[in-house]
Amino acid sequence: MHFSFEPLTLKTRHVFAISRGASDTFGGAIVKIEDDGVVGLGEAAPSAFYGENRGTVLAVIEHLRSEIPDDPFSLEEARRRMDALIGGNPAAKAAIDIALHDLVSKKLGVPLYRFLGLSGEKTPFTSFTIGIDDVELMKQRAVEASEFSILKIKVGTDRDEQVLDAIRSVTDRTLRVDANCAWGPREAIRRISVLEQFDIEFVEQPIAPGDAEAMRFVRENVSVPIIADESVKTSSDINALVGAVDGINIKLMKCGGIREALKMIHTARALGMKVMLGCMVESSIGITAAAHLSPEVDYADLDGNLLLKADPYAGVEIKQGRLVLPSEAGLGVRAKDDSTS
Numbered sequence: 001m002h003f004s005f006e007p008l009t010l011k012t013r014h015v016f017a018i019s020r021g022a023s024d025t026f027g028g029a030i031v032k033i034e035d036d037g038v039v040g041l042g043e044a045a046p047s048a049f050y051g052e053n054r055g056t057v058l059a060v061i062e063h064l065r066s067e068i069p070d071d072p073f074s075l076e077e078a079r080r081r082m083d084a085l086i087g088g089n090p091a092a093k094a095a096i097d098i099a100l101h102d103l104v105s106k107k108l109g110v111p112l113y114r115f116l117g118l119s120g121e122k123t124p125f126t127s128f129t130i131g132i133d134d135v136e137l138m139k140q141r142a143v144e145a146s147e148f149s150i151l152k153i154k155v156g157t158d159r160d161e162q163v164l165d166a167i168r169s170v171t172d173r174t175l176r177v178d179a180n181c182a183w184g185p186r187e188a189i190r191r192i193s194v195l196e197q198f199d200i201e202f203v204e205q206p207i208a209p210g211d212a213e214a215m216r217f218v219r220e221n222v223s224v225p226i227i228a229d230e231s232v233k234t235s236s237d238i239n240a241l242v243g244a245v246d247g248i249n250i251k252l253m254k255c256g257g258i259r260e261a262l263k264m265i266h267t268a269r270a271l272g273m274k275v276m277l278g279c280m281v282e283s284s285i286g287i288t289a290a291a292h293l294s295p296e297v298d299y300a301d302l303d304g305n306l307l308l309k310a311d312p313y314a315g316v317e318i319k320q321g322r323l324v325l326p327s328e329a330g331l332g333v334r335a336k337d338d339s340t341s
Helices: 054-067 075-085 090-108 135-144 160-168 185-198 212-220 258-270 284-291
Strands: 002-018 021-035 038-044 128-130 150-154 174-178 200-204 226-228 247-250 274-277 317-319 322-324
Touching: 002 054, 021 054, 021 090, 038 090, 038 284, 054 075, 054 090, 075 090, 075 258, 090 258, 090 284, 128 135, 135 160, 150 160, 160 174, 160 185, 185 200, 185 212, 212 226, 247 258, 258 274
Parallel strands: 128 150, 150 174, 174 200, 200 226, 226 247, 247 274
Antiparallel strands: 002 021, 021 038, 317 322
C-alpha cells in the first residue's frame, strides 16, 4: 500500500465561538492510502481540548504509518497496532482509520454504510449549530438556518437567557443547548432551570468532565435530559456515566475513528443510553465518515462542514435537514476540483 498525508487548513464563515474559546481557522490533515489503484481518504480534525493540534497530528501520522497492516481489511488489527504504539492522539488515528474504511469498502464496491451492515434509508435529521455571538446575530443565524428543523445553541455566557428568548421569538423548531463544560454543578442546575422555559430538547455537557457524581447531581435536579460529550471519549468511559447522564455524544475525532465509534454505540445501547453523533469543524471527509454511522444513532450534529467558507470536498448531503448518504462505493467523497477522486 502507498500511504501519504498532507496538512489541511479550514476557515469558517464566521468566527466560531464556544464557552472556552473562539476561532475562524482550524488546522488538520488529510490521509490517503492507496492499494491496487484504489485510494481511501481520511481526515484528522484535532482539538486542543484533547491535547492535539495540526503539528501533533502530522507527527503522529508519520509515526503510525509503518504500523498499518499490509492487508487493508485488517481493520481491528490496525486499530490495535496504533493504540499499542502510542496512546491518545485520537484525531490522528481517526484519519488513518477512516481512510482504511473508505479503501476497503471501495474495493468491495459498496457504500461504507452497507459494508457496516447499516441501512442508508434510516438516517436522522441533523442539528445546525449556532456559535456564541451577539444576541441579534445569533437570532439572525437561527432565521437563516431555515432548512434545519433542529438548532443547537452554544451557551455559557451571562446572555444565555436573552439568546434563547431571542431565538424562540423567531422559531418553534427543536432547540438543543451545549455548554461545553461552562458551569459548576450548582450553577448548571440554576442555569438549566432558567433555560427550560424555552422548551429545550436536552443539554449537552453542562459541567467539566471527570466527576460522574457531579453530573449525576445535575441530572437529578433538572427536568431535561443530559448528554455527555467531553466526559466520554472512548467506550471505556461509558460505564462510569450510567445513571449520571441520559446519553453520550460520539465523535470520530475524539474516539479514534469508526472502529471505536461502533464499539461505543453498542456499549451505550447495552447500557440503556441514547446515542448522538457529533463532530468538530471538519471537511466533508470527516463529516461523511460519521454520517455513514448515523442510521444507528438517536441524534446527529453533523454540520461542521456547513460552517466553512469553502469545503474542499463533497460527500453527504442535507435535504430538508436530513442526512442523505452518498450511493457511491466507500465514503462517497470527492474533491470538488477533481470529480474522479
